Each structure stands twice: as C-alpha cells, then as structure tokens.
Amino acid sequence: MDTPAPDRLPTLADVAARAGVSTATVSRCLNDPARVQKATRQKITEAVTALGYSPNFGARALAAKRTDTIGAIIPTLDNSIFARGLQAFQSALVDHGMTLLLASSSFRPDLEAAQIRTLVARGADGLMLIGHERDPALYDFLERQGVPVLVSWVHAPEQPRASVGFDNRAAMTAMAHAVIDRGHRRLATISGYTQANDRTRDRVAGIRDAMVDRGLNPGTLQVVETHYGIETGARAFSQVMGNEQPPTAVICGNDLLALGAMRQARRLGLSVPGDVSVTGFDDMELSSIADPPLATVRIPHAEMGTQAAGMLTQMVRGGARPESVALPCDLCLRASLGPVPG
Amino acid sequence: MDTPAPDRLPTLADVAARAGVSTATVSRCLNDPARVQKATRQKITEAVTALGYSPNFGARALAAKRTDTIGAIIPTLDNSIFARGLQAFQSALVDHGMTLLLASSSFRPDLEAAQIRTLVARGADGLMLIGHERDPALYDFLERQGVPVLVSWVHAPEQPRASVGFDNRAAMTAMAHAVIDRGHRRLATISGYTQANDRTRDRVAGIRDAMVDRGLNPGTLQVVETHYGIETGARAFSQVMGNEQPPTAVICGNDLLALGAMRQARRLGLSVPGDVSVTGFDDMELSSIADPPLATVRIPHAEMGTQAAGMLTQMVRGGARPESVALPCDLCLRASLGPVPG
C-alpha cells in the first residue's frame, strides 16, 4: 500500500503524488483550506496523515518571506517582573498563529543590540522591545530589514514608534501624592539604574513632580540607584536610613526593592509603617501577602502582553502602523504606607 | 561609489560581487572565518558592512537543514517557578550560538502536544520539555522528524530519553524526614495535580517513603491536590485544617502553595510553626523573607537550565545521546518548620 519509506522526511511533492494532485494544490490546502474543493482537501489530508508530513520550515520561510515568528527581548526572566507580561504575550501570539522567539539582555544595551541582530537573523518578522531608549542605529537597521518594532512598558506617544504600556511617570506621581498626603516630607527613593532606562527615569521624575505639586523642594529627594533585587533593596535601604536626615517614607521603583527594604527595616528594628513607610511598584503576586502588605502600583502586565501580541501581529501581517496604547495602572494602598510618624 | 540601492535587501551574491569573490567564499567567511584568507575576509567584512547585509534565515535553514534554534515548552511563566531555569537556559543557549523558541502549555497536555508540533514546524532543531510523561505518539513524531528531546525537572535514568534534573521523590523524602524527626505524626500534603505530572506524583510518593522509613502508616497522609498558586494553597490549607484530625505539619509540593498556606494560617489565627508547621518546595527568592521564613527544598534552577542548554546543543550538533544528569537539591530548614506542638 505505502511506498516503502525513503530515508528522508516526506515533502510536499510526496503528499501531492499520493493525493494525486499538484504541489501547488497541496500548498494551498495547507495554507488556506477554503481555496480547494472539499474532495481534494480530504485526499490531501489523508495523504498528510498517512505520510506524517510536516512542512519544512526553511523552505516555507524562504518562499513566503515570512516566518510567523515574533521576537521579544526582555531584561531578565530571573524574577517575575517581565515574566508575567511575557506569559500573556506568548499565549496571545499562539492565538494569532505566531510563535515566540525569546532573548534576554540582562539590562545591558550591548547585549540587547546583539540579541536584536540575532533575532532578525533568526527570521523574526517583528520585534517586541522594552522601552524606547536605544542606539538609533538599531532602529535604522530594523527599518532597513523591514522588521516592525513595538515598544512595551512605556507610554510615550511622542516617540516615532508605536508603544503599548503605561505612563510610568504619572503612575509614580500618583503614588508619591498618596505618600505626601499622609504627611511625609522627607522622602527617599530606591530606584533601578536610570542609565539607558526610560522607565526608571520616569518613575523618579514622577516623584519629583508630586513634590512640586505639593510645594516640596524636589531637590531634597534622596535617590539611591541599584539593581533590581531583594538584597540590593535591603542594602540601599540601610544606606538611606543611615543619612543624617533619614526619610520617613522610602518610595521604591519596584516591588523587589521594596520587599528588600522592608526586610532590612525588620533587621534594623524599624517598624513599617510605624517608623518608616515603604512603597513599591509592580504589584507582584507576593506583595500582598508580605508583612505588612506592600503598598504599590499595579502594572497591567497581562493586558500589556495581550495587546502587544495583537498589535504586533497586525503590524507584521497587515503592515499596519497602529497608534500607541495607554493602559491604566492602579494604586494599591496597603499597610506598608502609613501616616508620617510623630 | 555605491550601486544605487535596489529595492530589495542585499543578498550573499551582492556581497560577493562587491567584494570580488564568489558566494561560496562569502558563505564560508560568514560561517567559519578561519577558512578564508585574512585579506579576503577583510574585503568581505567591508562589503557586508557597506551593504548592511544580514543573512536570509529561510534560505540558510533550507540549505543547511538546521536553524540553530532550540524550542522549549514550559507550563507557565506566570510565576517564577519555571522562569528562573529558563533564564539560565536561554543565556546558555546564546553562549552556544543558539536561539530560543518558547511556548507554554498551561499544564495542559493537549496544548503541549500542539506546541510541540508548532515548534517543530517552526524549525526547532531540538526540544526541551518538562517531565517525561506524555503521549508516546509525540515521541514517535519527534523521532521521525529527527528532533532530539531533552527532559528537564526530573531525574529518571530508567527512561529511554536523556534528562537533566533532580530526584523529586528523594528530595521530598529528605524534607519529610526532617518533618517527622521533629515529632510530627499527623501529616498532610498540598500537592499540585498529579495527573500527567511525574514531578508532583514523585513528591507525594517521597513523603510516603519517609513515613514508611520512620514507621508511620503512609495511608494516614492527607492529600489535597490543587493548582499551583497562593490562593489555591490558602484554600487547600483551610480544607486540611478543617479535618477531624488536623495535621501538625503541612508539607507543600511547592513554595507558592506553602506561602498561601501560611497566609491562611495567619487568617485563621494559627501560629506557624507554633500550631502547625508548613514546608515548601522550590526555594523562591521570596521564601526566605516570608514571615516566618519558609522551610523548603532548593531546586537547582540555574544549573539545570545551563546544563540543559549545553546538552541539547551537543545533541543537535553532534548527534550525541548524552547520559542523564542528576543535580542535587538542598534542604533549607527555616523557621516555618518547628517541633510538633504540645
């Protein structure tokens, strides 16, 4: 019945031969079943199953000039900061028939640049990147290669590229308002590094905005920059609390930093929020069960990932140039933020 | 100076023409620079830069019959359980010149099967999967396609496929020994679903092993299965504590479940470990700063990811069939595990 299996994978031609049609018809049937007659379709389906046919990716990509693959480069997967949005991004991509190529940059612009080139060389039809700030040569490269880019984690409609994200600055301003309105005047922030990072910079700027709004001198804001992490947050907390005029509230640029700060407060014998208030940014799953529960800003991870997948799919398929999308953040005011002591 | 840019991306032929060499030489130079003379190499490099050449992925894949891409399918990125190992896996892949294609299964075998086929259709040279248990037809498919598989998160040398992971059963036995040796006799476990999941099943079996070792009746182990999560862990905890003979120690199959259990204990007014001990499995970054710090089993995420990347690269490049690798787990005995009350 079967032709004795040759020592190679079945090709379109094998399927065509077995189904008694041309390769063109098989190709159509596989890519858009509606374009072939039902009877033909059945014969082809039978042949595909019988032969265990699976299309050759390289050949398809070469002929079709697309891979149905989207690349994403995120700073790290080591904590849940970017992983959650990525989960939504990936599953939405699957829903759109796309596959995810993933790379990480470890927050290093040079590595990110290399990854961008790698993903393009690996056939990514489009790219999802975090934040706008990078060497313009990279954007030129992507434009020449015809690879559309969507930026996430920021909302910056003034930028020439589409983005889907939230207003880091405004979100942090809202949190800082909440802090100041509880009587705090001496403020510190533990921020992620602000170099080559528009998100962290915007968050610090957002605190200063709030201080100005409330008649405080933004020059008095104590700023410590460090890597995102629990340990680093703990060390930074010790540092700011060791100052001559220690803050009564420490506004952290991220939940990990804030959780580290709270742990360190406990070690130093300081009560949160009795002696010092601490706030975060992100609303990680565990922040609400911290002790005390962490006041933070909820980032719309899932929504951001889902929308990014949809927009990017549209961009690579339809050549669309969608408008930037702004997503709302929620203020989660929990017990780690209290009134100023005394 | 330049030929007026045609309305298409430069190809190998363009580079060859500009450099005054053949396409074969350019190809060699790009893939193995040592195989062309230095002078030739320089001319080619210059042409590549001037033209802004970037290789066409489909053509390369078609001709070379490989993509230098590895696929991975993990249950979810929504929490850090699998994300941390993936980070190590991805960066080690990059070090080996490979790129990561990522999919997720949401713990659903049917979705995982679909993803396996998708990743193969998208050109994955090899696949990293979590756990051994899946439809044998999938393994047949992969074998026919010549796509090697490496299984992670388990150590099961009796299986026909290579794996890199740890002995879930033995690791859990070690933890259960520690629990029993603190006087606990009434034990409960909150486990992930054990259907189609060799890891969760092994962990429960490990507890029973320990009970037998210490002369307890393994039939008395109270078992609740649920999804991994804080909320689900909390609910499961309420459930086991509502039994006639509530346990004095709740051994959780995962840190998220354990953190949820501890939160629920607080809500129920139970002291941990005063009234009931709780243990986890994973050692998430936040488990050590929980209150009380969570006793747990440390999984070698990074080592597992790094080794998996190396082994898979070897498998797809050299056709090697490496030995399974067993990695050690560490017992982290922290304050959430205390002596039996009374």
Place this chain on the structure above:
DNA sequence: CTGAAAGCGCTAACAC
C-alpha cells in the same frame, strides 16, 4: 478550482 514552473538565497560538494 487546479497545474506547471520559476524562483526564493544560501550551503556544501566537488573541482581547481
């Protein structure tokens, strides 16, 4: 609705 055939851009023999 289906078939014939021309490439897509690169790699890897093989020859020099």
Place this chain on the structure above:
DNA sequence: GTGTTAGCGCTTTCAG
C-alpha cells in the same frame, strides 16, 4: 584557499 554549481522544499504567479 577559492570558484562553480546543483539543489534544499515551498509559495506563487500565470495559464488553463
């Protein structure tokens, strides 16, 4: 060390 060239397997006009 370098050039020539024959495919790789699929998609896509263009005819019929």
